[in-house]
Amino acid sequence: MDFNYLTIIIFLPLAGAAIIALVPGLSSRLIRYVAAIFTLVPLAISLGLFAAFDRSAGAEVFQFQEKVSWIPAINANYHLGVDGLSLPLVVLMALLGFLAVLISWKINLRVREYFAWLLLLETSILGVFVSLDLLLFFIFWEIEIIPMYFLISIWGAGRKEYSAMKYVLYTLFGGALILAGILGLYFTTDPHSLSMVDIAQTDLAPLVTSIPLAAIFFLLLAGFAVKLPIIPLHTWLPDAHTDAPTAVSVILAGTLIKMGGYAIIRICVTIFPQATQDYAPLLLTLAAVNVVYGAAVTLKQTDIKRLIAYSSISHMGFVLLGIFALSKVSLVGAGLQMFSHGIITGLLFAVAGIVMHNTKERNIAKLGGLARQMPAIAVIFTIAGLGAMGVPSTSGFTAEVTIFLGAFSSNVVSGVPIFTIICLLGILLAAAYILWLLQRVFFGPALAKFNHVIDADRLEKIYCAIFIALIFLVGLYPMILTDVIKTGIAPIAALFGG
């Protein structure tokens, strides 16, 4: 590759942020357009890469690679590349980054800072997905904390400062463990290496180490688990989601928590196949807890955003199930679920944001009958809800069915079918909380106090339509993604005989 596509994708938003922050005298309107352009171009390039990605059997696993020596003293490289696992997430982030700008169009408070932080956030998340060097990966992983802190604590709602600080501390503690794990890994390899690709190809087991490999595995896993999140490390998520501004909730649910799932596959599973297999039953237990407990708690929520946030925890349980069932199909399902959850929950948060913005109300008990006043929103919300329930023809269905089929048939870990059956409960509970939510918010008698409430405007309809089109596209023609995801999963599944 002569042309540094990936560098351009990840640093264009940063360039946009720099322009917005540093060029004096930009009007709010102009700032919004700058932000839109600097997210639209990376989206276009990422779609181009998606189209150009070589899906054939003999193709290289990591494509569009860039590698420049960065800190020779510790053998750190500026090494980027995408495979079938990360490419869909890159596209997803680029898409959500652009949509987040549209969703934020009505932000009027400190516009300049808002869009600068939003674009910086996009750069850091994209960086996480394309880094193939552990140090570079970790740097992007940590950079994301700063924009998130400001975005939640300034433009959020409710106990925003508390939630922002909670988010930062959880992430930093997770990051601390990851850093310790990365260092442990670095000194285990000989010669010392920070390259994910090289380490994954080395058999670590015979290396003499002072630190047990399982310890490194758990240090890294614990750090990633905070992000996914895996219960009991999840308590930051409902707070952060609830109090974050809408666009940030979309990104948070859409891609930020996927960093955890992605990193577990890319680092924990790929580099430590033995430990992964040994401890898979433990992780599957946690997955089942995530699914069932998350869904049960979702039922009890009274705040519309908090409800969606808890449903994310349940859905991430499916991802965890797909990963640690360790069969090829279930891993592909996990990748698909990450993408699918990103668009479905992204849409749910986006519409919930519109509902809250237009009605000035977020308590489910006080909402009701909105289908009369905002019919378009009701339809959009219902479609997104159906996706979250996993109704056939939506992406949610395809992803979850792939996970369940893969997990059932997995012969890598014993006892997977039991966990799978427990997790199936999650689907049932999802139908319950989604339908009940729809009923309480949109149906029933119309309330007089909402008579003046307006429906979605044109811009809102446009971005919702993009989400919906994607939900059905992936639901009806999943090949478009699974083709790509398979190329990334195949070498990983091969580690477990899949």
Place this chain on the structure above:
Amino acid sequence: MNLELLLPELSLLITAIAVIMLDLFTERKGLLAVVSIVGLAIAAGFAITMWGTDPQAIFNNMLAVDNYALFFKLLFLGIAVLVILVSVDYVSKFVHFRGEYHALVLLATLGMMLMAAATDLISIFVALELAAISFYVLVGFLKDKKSTEASLKFVLLGGIASAVLLFGMALTFGFTGTTQLPEIALAVHEMSAQGLLSNPGLILGIVLMIAGFGFKIAAVPFHMWAPDVYEGAPTPITLYLSVGSKVAGFAVILRVFYSAFALPETLSLDWGMIFAILGAIGMTLGNVVAIQQANIKRMLAYSSIAHAGYIMIGLAAIGLSIGLSPTTDTLAPLAQSSILFYVVAFALADLAAFISVIVISGKLGSDQISDYAGMGKQAPLVALALTLGLISLIGLPPTAGFIAKFYIFSDAVNNGLLWLVIIAVLNSAISAYYYLRVVKVMWLNEPAREGKVPSSLALRLALAISCLGILLLGIVPTIVMKLAEMATSMFGF
């Protein structure tokens, strides 16, 4: 006589005297700062020309001229330039003694430069006292209640620390019969061959020296002076104490323990573990107590106590790396340059933080964190610089602090100190709480009063230099890493 090898120090001494003389004859006191900076630049020029030459011992092995010393000399000179720059506004408040102020800053610099070069217990002590006495006076320069109290406290505790250090040196001399570091190393080696190493007298000497040096670097449990002195001293001097005096302390410790007490390896293991434990306690205590501070200078004092703890991880790693590699006769060249990188990164971050504090507190007349409300609106660039400095102190990318931590932690993991690194990384996460509290107050809270915060050109220049440094080291750390490696590989004596 090898006077030409002492040119940086001599030119600095001459500048200091010239500043005092000039003060008598000129009414334009601004000239004093200019002369000081020119003097520092000349000294730096001499130091640069010596960089990379073969290590030499001068004055009967009292001082070494090697890259290690030159690295620190240049660092101190650079810091001193920034200190003089940020003092420009500050000293204009003084009616008297402006010449003395500049001269004392230069003399403290001279003392620290000699500390980095000293290879004999006597020259170490003299250099240390030269720096310390200059600081005693500078701390009390404001002559108000707090400043005087701080100065008195500093003198008394510093005096005790010097006595303890001297006692440790005397014991070491008593058991080895020499004050020169390389010869101490030989004597210790012989003692170990004769099975005399477990002698409690020598061990006591080493422990007392750790205590004496520990005072200089504000290591727990010898840190009690730091918060009061930091709070009471003029802020530019607080800054200088935090980044200059502390770094000089580490320069001495590293040289003494590496050249004199490195072999046999059991001894290295011993002091390596002592530093590991002191470091773990220091960073935990510093970070936890910093959470409760309402005064930003006190908060930064505890933060710098915590950072002394992080740097000691590097010392522990060196001790253990010598201890774990079985080379009994010859000492391998010092592999770890992470401490040197860390002190540079720490100095830059602390500079950015303190300079912003000087600007903001100068306008507010208060060091209370709660008064910093709304600074993001009133002085966005200064608030941004302070934010950057604090982020670097937390150790978040893309700042120098992150690379420094990564570098020093990786040395520790490499030498089997994973437990210490886990304590340290968790500590970094704790520290985020109090650093970000300042950030929060500045950017989220509404300003109490209206009005812009003025800052002089000199302050802005100093701030820009430190911020650029933070980002430069955070994104392309290779240059400074190379320099640090050269400095440790040419470690002469």
